[in-house]
Amino acid sequence: MSNQSPFGTRGPVLFPVLPKGEIVASYETYGEAQQAVDRLAHADFPVTQVSIVGSDLKTVERVTGKLSYGRVALAGAASGAWLGIFLGLLMLIFLGGSVGFLLAAVLIGAGFGVLFGVVSYSINRRRKDFTSTMQVIASSYAVVVEPDLLHRARNTLAGAEEAEPVAVATTTPVTEPAPSPSPEDQEPTDPQRA
Numbered sequence: 001m002s003n004q005s006p007f008g009t010r011g012p013v014l015f016p017v018l019p020k021g022e023i024v025a026s027y028e029t030y031g032e033a034q035q036a037v038d039r040l041a042h043a044d045f046p047v048t049q050v051s052i053v054g055s056d057l058k059t060v061e062r063v064t065g066k067l068s069y070g071r072v073a074l075a076g077a078a079s080g081a082w083l084g085i086f087l088g089l090l091m092l093i094f095l096g097g098s099v100g101f102l103l104a105a106v107l108i109g110a111g112f113g114v115l116f117g118v119v120s121y122s123i124n125r126r127r128k129d130f131t132s133t134m135q136v137i138a139s140s141y142a143v144v145v146e147p148d149l150l151h152r153a154r155n156t157l158a159g160a161e162e163a164e165p166v167a168v169a170t171t172t173p174v175t176e177p178a179p180s181p182s183p184e185d186q187e188p189t190d191p192q193r194a
Contacts, residue, residue, distance in 0.1 A: 018053065019053065021049075021051070021144040021145050022146075022150040023142045023144055024142075026142045026143075028139075030137075030141050032141070033052045033142075037050055037052065037143060039156065043156045045153060045156055049145055050143060052142070053142045053144055056138060056139035057136055057138050058139065059136055060136075060137055061132045061133070062135075063131070064131045064133060065130065065131045066131075067131055069121065071131075072117045073114045073117060073118055076115070077114045077117075078110075078113070080110045080112050080113020081106050081109050081113065083109045084107065085109070088101065088105030088109075091105065
């Protein structure tokens with residue numbers, strides 16, 4: 001196995017291994033996990049140390065319709081016509097043909113598409129009589145980061161900004177002396193009570 005770069009040089013062989021680290025959060029869909037990584041990226045988090053790990057993989061095949069000779073012939077004609085357009089345009093550009101040449105390439109491509117579609121359906125008819133799409137999906141997706149970045153990632157996803165520790169000064173409360181009552185507020189003293 002090799003990793004192909006855009007410039008044609010081969011990179012080192014990388015064997016698939018599970019990423020090491022701590023789980024920041026788990027999500028039910030891949031889209032939710034992707035949004036979490038996007039939030040980390042927007043907060044200038046080092047996303048090169050983030051991975052999305054899908055667990056409990058399942059293969060899901062969704063049936064989209066029933067096959068028949070007519071459907072197979074139509075699908076074959078469409079795919080053959082696209083191939084005919086492509087080859088006809090190449091010939092038109094490089095050999096300088098006419099539009100009739102392009103039309104002939106489309107018709108020939110559609111004819112071969114119908115022929116190959118019907119023949120392959122006839123051979124495989126008893127094995128699969130329906131069309132379907134297949135997906136591999138996971139039951140849950142975990143966002144994993146390096147252990148030293150775990151708290152920063154959780155704070156970022158929780159919406160809390162990273163704050164510098166603030167020194168809290170402890171002071172003793174100052175109590176003011178109670179104001180002495182003014183002479184008007186004082187009760188008149190009765191000399192007979194004393």
